[in-house]
Amino acid sequence: MLDRLKDTPDDQLIAQTLAGNQQAFGVLVRRYERQVAATVLGMLGNCTEAEDVGQETFVRFYKALASFRGDSAVSTYLTRIAINLSLNELKRRKRHRSFFFFLSSNDTEKDQPELHLPDPTLQHQQYENNETVLKALQLLDEKLRLVAVLRLIEGYSTKETADLLNIPLGTVLSRLSRAQEKLRQIIIRL
Amino acid sequence: MDTYLQSLLWRSFEGALDAHEQILLDEALQKDPELALEKQEIEALRVHLSKQTFTFNPQFANDVTNRIYQKTTQTSLSIDGTLRRYFPRLALAGMVAIAFLMAQTYRDSGKLSFDTLSGNYEALYDESGTIWSLNM
Numbered sequence: 001m002l003d004r005l006k007d008t009p010d011d012q013l014i015a016q017t018l019a020g021n022q023q024a025f026g027v028l029v030r031r032y033e034r035q036v037a038a039t040v041l042g043m044l045g046n047c048t049e050a051e052d053v054g055q056e057t058f059v060r061f062y063k064a065l066a067s068f069r070g071d072s073a074v075s076t077y078l079t080r081i082a083i084n085l086s087l088n089e090l091k092r093r094k095r096h097r098s099f100f101f102f103l104s105s106n107d108t109e110k111d112q113p114e115l116h117l118p119d120p121t122l123q124h125q126q127y128e129n130n131e132t133v134l135k136a137l138q139l140l141d142e143k144l145r146l147v148a149v150l151r152l153i154e155g156y157s158t159k160e161t162a163d164l165l166n167i168p169l170g171t172v173l174s175r176l177s178r179a180q181e182k183l184r185q186i187i188i189r190l
Numbered sequence: 191m192d193t194y195l196q197s198l199l200w201r202s203f204e205g206a207l208d209a210h211e212q213i214l215l216d217e218a219l220q221k222d223p224e225l226a227l228e229k230q231e232i233e234a235l236r237v238h239l240s241k242q243t244f245t246f247n248p249q250f251a252n253d254v255t256n257r258i259y260q261k262t263t264q265t266s267l268s269i270d271g272t273l274r275r276y277f278p279r280l281a282l283a284g285m286v287a288i289a290f291l292m293a294q295t296y297r298d299s300g301k302l303s304f305d306t307l308s309g310n311y312e313a314l315y316d317e318s319g320t321i322w323s324l325n326m
Contacts, residue, residue, distance in 0.1 A: 022255055029251040037244035051253075054246050058254045096278070133238055152239040158204050177200035184231050 010074045014065055028074070029058050035075055035154065036082045042149035043086035045138045053089050057082045079154070079164060083146065090142055136186040144179035151176055192218070192225075199229055203236065 005013065005027045016024035036057050037050075044050045060081050061068075068077065137145060150161045151172070158176065162169045198215045201207055207215065219226050247253075292302060299306040 022259065025258070026251050026255050029254050033246060033250050034244060037246050038242070041244040042242075051246055051250070054250065055254050055257055059258055062258050133235070134242070137239075148239070152236055153242050153244075155240060173201065173204060173206065176204070177197070180200065180203075180232055180235060183235055184228070187235070188231075 011070060014068060014070075014074075017062070018065055025062060032075060032078050033058075036078055038154050039079055039082040039149060040086050042137065042153050043083070043142075043145060044089055045134070049089055053082070053085045056085055060085070076160075076164065079150070079156075083164070087142065087146075132187060133183070136183050139186055140179055140182055144175050144182065147172055147175040148179040148183070152180075192222075195222070195225060196228070199225060199232075203232065 005016075005024055008016075008024070008027070010028065010031075013024045013028050017028070033054070036054050040050050040054045040057070044053065057078060061074075061078055072080075137148065140148065146165065147161060150156045150164060151158060156164065158169060158172045162172045165172070195215065195218045198207060198211050198218075202212070202215055219229060292307070295306050296302050
């Protein structure tokens, strides 16, 4: 059954899900989970909340299925939901930090990703170090990180990134330049 | 480093250069080792980021479908979940109220003590510590 559904187009899977076939929705989840993971983990880092945000993305999609008219691709629709939920999670983290800041002055430091710095003489090889690059990504400003995740990790074009974020193409290009420059500086500093 | 050339370099990664700009950039890359190094580093960064693969736990799809099934059949939230969700808001509201009341007490009595906080602004004690007069 699952094998048969694997090659079924998205619109048919959606129709089957709406008709009560839960396996059809499971196939949609499997089809797009890596893409949602890229958005969510790229934005939030590898943390426990990321999995919840990922699940919530699909739950919201499921709830919206009846009104999904297919104006945009499922992948784009899911990415939009994942972006919004990731940004909400980042806002929640900020509120949480400012609420509890007085309990521990080191709290902010704890929430920052830990940086295990490799030997500075190996600067160039640091681009090959997964952990270092991903942690550097987490140190970027949210807006820059979002553009970097969509363009550089997920591979959306600059035009698609602009459409997804509803910002001008020029803004995407400038944020992308700043994101890459900052990433480069962070990685060189490490 | 020339900022114009640097901006050309950044834009070149998105294919946004015209023929004249491309020639300028190519010449600059040959003359300026710093710019050439920057290009090399950005290329390495972009290649690395594009190769990244992200995955949730292997049971992710099952977790999602289970969660959806539970959500549609079980409408009430667990007490544990509700407490976790609302505790920070309740705690914040409580702390704001306490801070407000303490500030009010301090403004009215000029000091903060157990007596003033409990409303006895001018409690008088005898030597044994027994209150013998309250001026509220």
